[in-house]
Amino acid sequence: MTKRVFFDASVHLGQFCLSSDEVRFGCKASQASLYRKGEDECVGLWTDNENGRVDNAIWSLPREVQDTFYPFMDRFYSMKQINQVPLERQDVESAIKLLDQHSSISFQSAYTCAVALRIGAAELHSLYQDLHSESIVQFMRSKDVLIKKPSEVDERSFPEPELEATYQDALSHFKKAHVDVLDFLNDDRNSSSKKN
Numbered sequence: 001m002t003k004r005v006f007f008d009a010s011v012h013l014g015q016f017c018l019s020s021d022e023v024r025f026g027c028k029a030s031q032a033s034l035y036r037k038g039e040d041e042c043v044g045l046w047t048d049n050e051n052g053r054v055d056n057a058i059w060s061l062p063r064e065v066q067d068t069f070y071p072f073m074d075r076f077y078s079m080k081q082i083n084q085v086p087l088e089r090q091d092v093e094s095a096i097k098l099l100d101q102h103s104s105i106s107f108q109s110a111y112t113c114a115v116a117l118r119i120g121a122a123e124l125h126s127l128y129q130d131l132h133s134e135s136i137v138q139f140m141r142s143k144d145v146l147i148k149k150p151s152e153v154d155e156r157s158f159p160e161p162e163l164e165a166t167y168q169d170a171l172s173h174f175k176k177a178h179v180d181v182l183d184f185l186n187d188d189r190n191s192s193s194k195k196n
Helices: 009-014 021-033 050-058 063-080 089-101 107-120 134-142 161-176 188-192
Strands: 002-007 044-045 083-084 123-125 147-150
Touching: 002 107, 009 050, 009 107, 044 050, 044 107, 050 063, 050 083, 063 161, 089 107, 107 123, 107 134, 107 188, 134 147
Parallel strands: 002 044, 002 123, 044 083, 123 147
Antiparallel strands: none
């Protein structure tokens, strides 16, 4: 049976976080665990909206960083089994209901939960704190969705050597430019996403 892992922009960009190795290692492990294209044991899913958040953050960075990030991202999406999920009206309606039941969650996070439920995700990977509140974690668990905040103490390599090489090249340019990309993720939830 296919395991569906739903992730957001905070995790995709979090694998280049410079302020916390645990966050970087965790997000990288989350992304590395997704299976190769053509293998459906563990499929990654995200929305058009989250893809746009990544682009907006990267386009805010120096050109030399962009020029090393996109070769990595291109290979990631061509080599890994990733499906982009179109948003639907029912996602908005479900998100509003979730907001009525849980006042501590932001609309964007409620939207994320609604999509995860609709697509039958087994796990939802995110750094955003409001998704890790006890009430949301319990609610999603009752619907068979496990919310995870990626965190690891050791770095895991991508099993695809070419992907790992482009990752390391991009990471070296983030470090050289002293750019912590999560600071450029334009999202009200971002201020607490790097805290463990």
